[in-house]
Amino acid sequence: MGQIVSRICSPGGEPAKPQVTQLNAPGYDWSPSSESQVESAPELPTITVVPPAEPEVVHVPTPAPTTPxxxxxxxxxxxxxxxxxxxxxxTQVALNGLPMKMHPITLNEDGTVASVGKIWQLNGWLEDERIEFKEAPSREVMEFARSVVWSKATEENMKQWTQQMSSLGYAGSSSAPLSRGVEGCCPGTCDAKAKIAVDDKDRDKAELEMLNKLINEFRVPNMTVVPPRQVIPDFSNRGHTGLSVEHVHYLASSFRDKGFQKRTKDAGHDIPVLVKELCKSELGRKSIENWRGKLAEESGFPPKDHYERLFAGQELYTSLGNGHFNQALNLFGTESISIYNSQKYVFGHDANLREAVEIGVRSLVLRGDIPLRDRETISRLLNSKREFKWNVAEDGTLLILDAQEDHTTVKQFEALSKVLDAVELNCLVRAELGVKDSHRIGK
Known part of the structure; x- marks a missing residue:
């Protein structure tokens, strides 16, 4: 009986499962949903309170003093x-710790300051108690000269100075310029130069490598004995300003009065670096035209006729280094008269001087296809790297990379004579010799 009842209630033999019917009413929906029906509340905007900017402190300079x-x-x-x-x-002025003995403070008759030697002429007061000088050898030529401004070494000024010099590259070994051993050649005595290397050693190494590379690329094998009568300045020499006539005569006077020192091994005069040039090439013509112009405006160089014979030929040599040296020898070859007195330049009994003038000196010669830009670079590096005493071995090997820096103290005059242009070098020589009366002053 129980089985019969069970089958009647569940025809398939299994108990029936109740069915769930969804209940919907108008306006309501109870159907299951996979997404949440509750929307999140919108985020409130963030309000940032910015305090008012502090007023910028504007420096109001104090008026220039009027006191003497x-x-x-x-x-x-x-x-x-x-x-x-x-x-x-x-009256003594020390520049970066070095006394400038040749340039003391000079005074006017009324006791006011006139100049700092032959390098800075006083111009007057500026705002904030600064003093302006003009970089000129005399007051006659100071009007358009560059201004150099002095400021008192207060704590604030020294902080600014330290930051300025660091940003210009005077850090590391360059921050101790006195170890270079050259009077006056320290940061600030010439234009401060932007940083191009980590320190002096890195820069020196890079520049010596460049000099070595350029010379080896364009050099003629072996050394060549070149007489000075075949040499004129290269068009690129000294920033196209040519040679200083004052320095040419300064060297010639030294040869005459002290004797000519022939180069032996690494002692004596510097090795001339010359370019073997065709007279009709582009740079050959420019060098000739430039030198002709200098001869026309300056009678202190050897006479023009001395060079015209050279210009009429096929080849000549132009100097990238030691240009003043060759023209000083030409003063003896032409028996020219000194611009400082009426004496002629003659050999006397100096056999070494006669040999240098009539036969020539061993020179390092470059090919004429060297570009102008590379000539300028070589000329600049030969002068700026003067403290590295490079040499050429007997077999012609160039010894530049192994050159050791000479830390021997030299005169400020010798150091500056390597880096000034012709006009500046004229002024430097006059200051060195104490020449005060010359028609070349201001030129």
């Missing part, structure tokens, strides 16, 4: 606009 600038005014420590540290004690 006397010797007492300059006493103490200063920094100038070229980056030099200056200390004035009495």
């Amino acid at each position: 600038i006397t010797l007492e005014t300059l006493q103490g420590s200063w920094v100038n606009s070229m980056g030099a540290k200056i200390i004035v004690t009495g």
Whole structure:
């Protein structure tokens, strides 16, 4: 009986499962949904309160003083606009720790300051108690000269000075310029140069490698004995300003008075670096035209006729290094008269001098296809790397990369004579010799 009842209630033999019917009403939906029906509340905007900017502090310069600038005014420590540290004690001026003995402070008759030797002429007060000088050898030529401004070495000024010199590359070994051993050749005595290497050693190495590469690329094998009468300045020499007539005569006077020192091994005069040039090539013509122009405007060089015979030929040599040296020898070859007195330049009993003039000196010669830009680079590096005493071995091997830096102290005159252009070098020689009366002053 139980089985019968079970089958009647569940025909398939299994208990029936109840069916769930969805219940919907108007306006309501109870159907299951996989997404949440509750929307999240929108985020409230973030409000940032920015405090008002602090007013910018505007420096109001103090008016320029009107008091006279006397010797007492300059006493103490200063920094100038070229980056030099200056200390004035009495009439002596120390530049970056080095006394400039040849350039003391000079005074006018009324006791006011006139100049710092032959390098800076006083121009007057500026705002903030700064003092302006003009970089000129005399007051007659100072009007258009570059300004050099002195500021008192206060704590604030020294912080600015330190930051300025660091950004210009005077850090590391360059921050100790006195170890270079050259009077006056420190940061600030010439234009401060932007950083191009990590320190001096890196820069020196890179520049010596460049000099070595360029010379080896264009050099003629072996050394060549070249007489000075076949040499004129290269068009690229000294930034196209040519040679300083004052320096040519300075060297010639030294040869005459002290004797000519023939080069032996690594001692004696520098090795001339010349370009063997065709007179009719583009740079050959430019060198000739440039030198003709210099001869026309300056009578102190050897006479023009001396060179015209050279210009009429096929070849000549142009100097990238030691150009003043060759033209000083030409003064003896033409028996020219000194611009400082009426004496002729003659050999006398100096056999070495006669040999250098009549036969020539061993020179390093480059091919004429060297581009102008590379000539300028070689000319510049030969002068700026003067403290590296490079040489050429007997077999012609160039010994530049192994050159050791000479830390021997040299005169400021010798160091500066390597880097100035012709006009500046004329002024430097006159200052060295104490020449005060010359028609070349201001030229």
